[in-house]
Amino acid sequence: MNYEAVIGLEVHVQIRTRTKVFSRVAAGYGQPPNTLTDPVVLALPGTLPVMNKAALDAVIKAGLLLGCEIAPVCKWDRKNYFYPDSPKNYQISQYDQPICAGGSVEIELPGPARNVMGEHQRIPLTRIHLEEDVGKLNHFAADSLVDYNRAGTPLMEIVSEPALHSAEEAFAYLTSLRATMVYGGISDCDMEKGQLRCDANISIRPVGETKLGTKVELKNLNSISFVRDGIAHEIKRQLAVLERGGTLVQETRDYDGQTGTSQSLRSKEMAHDYRYFPDPDLMPVKVDETWKARLRGECPELPFDKQRRFADRYQLPYTLTSVLVWDRELADYFEATVQLTGREKAQAVANWIVNYFLRECGEKRLTAAALGVVITPAHAAELIQLVDSGQILSNAVATVSAGMFSTHEKPQAIAAREGLAGRTDAGELEQWCRDAIAANAKALAEFLAGKDSAINAFKGPVMKAAKGRADPKQVDATLRRLLAGQQTGR
Amino acid sequence: MADPISLKSIAELGALLEAKAISAVELAQAVIARTQAVEGRVHAFNSRDESGALAAAAASDARRAAGQARGPLDGIPVGLKDVIAAAGQPLTASSRMLANFVSPYDATVTARLKEAGAVLWGRLNCDEFAMGSSTENSAFGPTANPWDLARVPGGSSGGSAAALAAGEACATLGSDTGGSIRQPAALCGVVGLKPTYGLVSRYGLIAFASSLDQIGPFARTVEDAATVLGAIAGHDPLDSTSFHAEVPDYRAELKRRTGPWRLGIPKEYFGEGLDPAVGAAVEQAIAYYRAQGCEIKPVSLPHTPYCLDTYYIIATAEASSNLARFDGVRYGHRSKFATDAVDLYFKSRAEGFGAEVKRRIILGTYVLSSGYYDAYYLRAQKVRTLIRQDFLNAYREVDALLTPTSPVPAFKLGEKSDPLALYLCDIYTIGVNLAGLPAVSVPCGFTPGGLPIGLQLIGQPFQEANLLAIAQAYERGHDWVLRRPALD
Numbered sequence A: 001m002n003y004e005a006v007i008g009l010e011v012h013v014q015i016r017t018r019t020k021v022f023s024r025v026a027a028g029y030g031q032p033p034n035t036l037t038d039p040v041v042l043a044l045p046g047t048l049p050v051m052n053k054a055a056l057d058a059v060i061k062a063g064l065l066l067g068c069e070i071a072p073v074c075k076w077d078r079k080n081y082f083y084p085d086s087p088k089n090y091q092i093s094q095y096d097q098p099i100c101a102g103g104s105v106e107i108e109l110p111g112p113a114r115n116v117m118g119e120h121q122r123i124p125l126t127r128i129h130l131e132e133d134v135g136k137l138n139h140f141a142a143d144s145l146v147d148y149n150r151a152g153t154p155l156m157e158i159v160s161e162p163a164l165h166s167a168e169e170a171f172a173y174l175t176s177l178r179a180t181m182v183y184g185g186i187s188d189c190d191m192e193k194g195q196l197r198c199d200a201n202i203s204i205r206p207v208g209e210t211k212l213g214t215k216v217e218l219k220n221l222n223s224i225s226f227v228r229d230g231i232a233h234e235i236k237r238q239l240a241v242l243e244r245g246g247t248l249v250q251e252t253r254d255y256d257g258q259t260g261t262s263q264s265l266r267s268k269e270m271a272h273d274y275r276y277f278p279d280p281d282l283m284p285v286k287v288d289e290t291w292k293a294r295l296r297g298e299c300p301e302l303p304f305d306k307q308r309r310f311a312d313r314y315q316l317p318y319t320l321t322s323v324l325v326w327d328r329e330l331a332d333y334f335e336a337t338v339q340l341t342g343r344e345k346a347q348a349v350a351n352w353i354v355n356y357f358l359r360e361c362g363e364k365r366l367t368a369a370a371l372g373v374v375i376t377p378a379h380a381a382e383l384i385q386l387v388d389s390g391q392i393l394s395n396a397v398a399t400v401s402a403g404m405f406s407t408h409e410k411p412q413a414i415a416a417r418e419g420l421a422g423r424t425d426a427g428e429l430e431q432w433c434r435d436a437i438a439a440n441a442k443a444l445a446e447f448l449a450g451k452d453s454a455i456n457a458f459k460g461p462v463m464k465a466a467k468g469r470a471d472p473k474q475v476d477a478t479l480r481r482l483l484a485g486q487q488t489g490r
Numbered sequence B: 001m002a003d004p005i006s007l008k009s010i011a012e013l014g015a016l017l018e019a020k021a022i023s024a025v026e027l028a029q030a031v032i033a034r035t036q037a038v039e040g041r042v043h044a045f046n047s048r049d050e051s052g053a054l055a056a057a058a059a060s061d062a063r064r065a066a067g068q069a070r071g072p073l074d075g076i077p078v079g080l081k082d083v084i085a086a087a088g089q090p091l092t093a094s095s096r097m098l099a100n101f102v103s104p105y106d107a108t109v110t111a112r113l114k115e116a117g118a119v120l121w122g123r124l125n126c127d128e129f130a131m132g133s134s135t136e137n138s139a140f141g142p143t144a145n146p147w148d149l150a151r152v153p154g155g156s157s158g159g160s161a162a163a164l165a166a167g168e169a170c171a172t173l174g175s176d177t178g179g180s181i182r183q184p185a186a187l188c189g190v191v192g193l194k195p196t197y198g199l200v201s202r203y204g205l206i207a208f209a210s211s212l213d214q215i216g217p218f219a220r221t222v223e224d225a226a227t228v229l230g231a232i233a234g235h236d237p238l239d240s241t242s243f244h245a246e247v248p249d250y251r252a253e254l255k256r257r258t259g260p261w262r263l264g265i266p267k268e269y270f271g272e273g274l275d276p277a278v279g280a281a282v283e284q285a286i287a288y289y290r291a292q293g294c295e296i297k298p299v300s301l302p303h304t305p306y307c308l309d310t311y312y313i314i315a316t317a318e319a320s321s322n323l324a325r326f327d328g329v330r331y332g333h334r335s336k337f338a339t340d341a342v343d344l345y346f347k348s349r350a351e352g353f354g355a356e357v358k359r360r361i362i363l364g365t366y367v368l369s370s371g372y373y374d375a376y377y378l379r380a381q382k383v384r385t386l387i388r389q390d391f392l393n394a395y396r397e398v399d400a401l402l403t404p405t406s407p408v409p410a411f412k413l414g415e416k417s418d419p420l421a422l423y424l425c426d427i428y429t430i431g432v433n434l435a436g437l438p439a440v441s442v443p444c445g446f447t448p449g450g451l452p453i454g455l456q457l458i459g460q461p462f463q464e465a466n467l468l469a470i471a472q473a474y475e476r477g478h479d480w481v482l483r484r485p486a487l488d
Helices: A053-065 A167-183 A224-243 A289-298 A303-314 A318-324 A328-341 A343-364 A368-374 A377-388 A394-407 A411-417 A426-439 A441-448 A452-466 A472-489 B010-018 B024-042 B050-065 B108-115 B158-165 B182-188 B222-232 B250-256 B276-291 B304-325 B341-352 B355-368 B374-394 B419-426 B430-435 B464-476
Strands: A003-014 A077-080 A090-093 A104-108 A120-132 A136-139 A144-147 A154-160 A196-206 A216-221 A251-256 A261-267 B045-047 B077-081 B119-124 B171-176 B191-194 B214-219 B262-266 B295-299 B400-404 B439-446 B452-458
Touching: A003 A167, A003 A224, A053 A120, A053 A154, A053 A167, A053 A289, A077 B304, A090 A120, A104 A167, A120 A167, A167 A196, A167 A224, A167 A303, A196 A224, A216 A224, A224 A251, A224 A261, A303 A318, A303 A328, A303 A343, A318 A328, A318 A343, A328 A343, A328 A368, A328 A377, A343 A368, A343 A377, A343 A394, A377 A394, A377 A411, A394 A411, A426 A452, A426 A472, A441 A452, A441 A472, A452 A472, B010 B024, B010 B222, B024 B050, B024 B077, B024 B119, B024 B158, B045 B158, B050 B119, B077 B158, B108 B119, B108 B222, B119 B158, B158 B171, B158 B182, B158 B214, B171 B191, B171 B222, B182 B191, B182 B439, B182 B452, B191 B222, B191 B464, B214 B222, B222 B250, B222 B439, B222 B464, B250 B464, B262 B276, B276 B295, B276 B400, B276 B439, B276 B452, B276 B464, B304 B355, B304 B374, B304 B419, B304 B430, B355 B374, B374 B430, B400 B464, B439 B464, B452 B464
Parallel strands: A216 A251, B077 B119, B077 B171, B262 B295, B262 B400
Antiparallel strands: A003 A154, A003 A196, A077 A090, A104 A120, A120 A154, A136 A144, A196 A216, A251 A261, B045 B119, B171 B214, B191 B214, B191 B439, B400 B452, B439 B452
16 A cells, blocks of 8 residues: 655744843853843742743744734733743743744755756645743753753744655755744754754555544654654654554654654653643733734745746846855845846856855855955955956956955955956967967877867966966967968978 | 820821931831730731841931932831742742742832832731631741731731731731732721732732732721832833833822712622621711712622632632742752652642642642633633623722622631631622722721721722722721720
């Protein structure tokens, strides 16, 4: 029998705000234990939560970016359960009225080749709600210690419909979702810092069946590749159970990315009764049209939309757009440069950014925005225009670019200093060509014997003599003219 | 015989301090001496900080000497119920759970009292986590009623009422979730005000039932209650449920608002279980208002019979969640016998909480459980809306409602051992909390046995100024507030 997998993802994203979601203490990562706390975070007797509006702004913005319906009222509920990392032993969350409902995440599946665009799909969302993060338990040999620095960090839970059918789709979903959150300035989504965490609900069913199979919740998928591996592993495990005639049980399993194995945490019978009820300490907050309009105004264009626009407006190929659009700063740098060069130079700009600027970012471990401060779009545009106007030759771009990155000077100044500006005169070039032919009798013989590619052996010395000021096309033409003369002169 | 200093009203003391007839330090010393003399019999306090009080009094004197006195509360010793946080002071909720807990921060009301120059004096006994109507549920022993030491002072803010009646403080703060200020005020013969929900910040008040709790003053007179209310009321950015209400000068308003008023008499508040002496005293109060030219109207609050059930569902549901934080992990009682994290919860809570607290946590957990939520909690919230609507309907015709505060005067310690019998003590007070309204209890006479009786006046939302003026109109015509228990 053929089976298909049905997967829904629950993604927790920490919202980047200055302070915590219900208190005024700073939110952050990597501080000494229990320093990002105050009476409210520690749930000291008598303390009360007060909502951080910036956190609500962020989740509404996320909802707008993903096309969700925004609830007219933000309502808070208590989710009651005992655990030492939860200071109040209840979590302030949203139960029956999430702030965002519906919406979707656009994904791109792997194409037939790396340089070919893959199929796009929209994965529908169930809901997004806002809640508070919990602290962290650290287990030692004899005891466990709790660090409440993370407790109270604003946390968004993004729940997809069970509409994914493979580990690859889940991977594409998370990649796109993460880019959207980073684009919107909502979160840095650093999985190593726990800013993005994922649980997966996985079931399998015979192809054609519409009823969902028994679902297993897979937890602790704490890197995007663990999500892919963990889901693939779980699908395989479920298939194996069914194929040997067993039955699946509804349970929560813990995936260990290091060993690639999972084990059962608890079965359905052990499920919590969270005793949700509206939090009487927090008033519902009205979200009106003005509020939404303000946030809509702050919403950036999403990567896939940008990719379509870049392809359309700048006639860029997929190989370039797929590099440019995933980094918002890089895409902004590209467009700022094109503003200066004119749209018809867009491809040259894109090529330069991908081949030089982006590589420099990688080598120096700089963000595009950081490098863009010293190598401004004006610098980049000047370089493209120097080439375009023939003031420097395209084979000088590497040298000029390297100079720009090391000295931060303008390209024109570097070209002048390096003697790369302008062209050699025709007489000079002809002399270098003659010298090169004369110096390589073997290649000359080969060329004259009909091996066309032997001509390349003359080009190196000519280019070297020209110090980058020779146009390769002109060099080729001159060599051919001279070689033709050799032939007839024979 | 003239009252000892510590039994004078804030208004009188303010005049004496202003005239430099006494100093704040002398006043604090007098209150401390009085407390030392009677506290062994009354047991109103869980703890006292004499040196802290004297230092605050000295600071008050220094301000006054420099011409920088801060108003009517500067130098006045004010006691706090032991559920209200004060930085550096114990905060026990009269529970073993918090027996050794010291608050590192001030409640908003505490900060505001300090700002007004009040001398914070002592941590006052109450029912554990404010759950009870007799102060017998304290882990540190019951408080006695100064009018009859064999009787309870009421509760849960019994220590706040008894300390004031006994002259161990000049004003006190309590908290009122279902009558916990008004009922002990009635039983101890003092004025007790429960403000409109949202008028006084709850930040720093250990939560019992968040949607019902309000902090309010106990005072010897209505004017004194107005003075304390003025100091603690007003919006607080640390409490999302605090209302952006205008805070008038309540004392000045007392002079401006002279009536006559239209008073409603809800027939449901004069039924079975009402002690005849209490009923007679309240009838006389009604007659007094009528004689003063007030219009007296019979009204009906038809959902009153559902108040008790509604209250015990909502209050316990919220309490079961609010008290979850007391787990022995971060602070408070931690069992020495726990074997793992779950066992730590079970044992710490089993050892730390008293029987009534456990009873309410279990009840609240039950009503919120999956499958029961709709039948209990959700239904109770709907009934609550109807109860509030009853009051708002009545207020179309009247300015305030007039009822007994408690159906019975102070009862004997240990007399009501059945929890349900104790719950019935609150039948006239809990509707006010469910509806979020302000209400005040003022002394309105004594039983033939010499026990104080309280009259409850229930006002319109955020109309404390009117409510206090109505109460003062009665107070002015009677001398009940001048009577003192025979402790000396």
